[in-house]
Amino acid sequence: MLVSSCPAGSDRRDASRQSGRDPSSWTVEDVMQFVREADPQLGPHADLFRKHEIDGKALLLLRSDTMMKYMGLKLGPALKLCYHIDRLKQGKF
Template sequence: RQNSGDGPLRGGPAAGGPRTSPLSSGGPSAPGLRPPGCSPKRNGTSLEGNRCASSPSLDGQDSRRPRSRNPSTWTVEDVVRFVKDADPQALGPHVELFRKHEIDGNALLLLKSDMIMKYLGLKLGPALKLCYHIDKLKQAKF
């Protein structure tokens, strides 16, 4: 059984291919490529797998996305993330207003451009951009 266990490691396309190619094409480059690609997840220890799972890019993406696709269940922080991601340049500077005015998902869906300008103090351009993203959100099936 030990021989059959070694067989898939040598012959398997996922595990065997990368092991034989770095040895024949250049072994020194293989260690440098493994951590960024998270390939140790397959053949490495659970510690290496956890390191890949907790990479900053994955955490950053997850933290930016609202927890639920249904905006009516969003918290104020979910709305802040949505506004930042919708248009970081035009709307990013205004995200603190959503915290200050406690705009959660339900409130976000009720906002109109005149309210955004009057109560949040946004200029017409950013207000219209925000309304566009809110309308897209309303049209999406959640």
């Protein structure tokens, strides 16, 4: 089971501000923060979201095959990201 974590300090304030907003309004930076906080092991992949200009609307459209084919992610990280994106869509993040 994957566990979400939120670092202490200013990052926690940013996360609480982000979590109250509609994900479709997130910027690329918000998406990168979401990826880092959803699973620390996915943090190294956060820069891919900037490179590919993935904002909140694009994040909600991502699928594992798209992440693997166009972003170069391996299956494991792509599936983990899909899990967190699905939770986000259900309002559980």
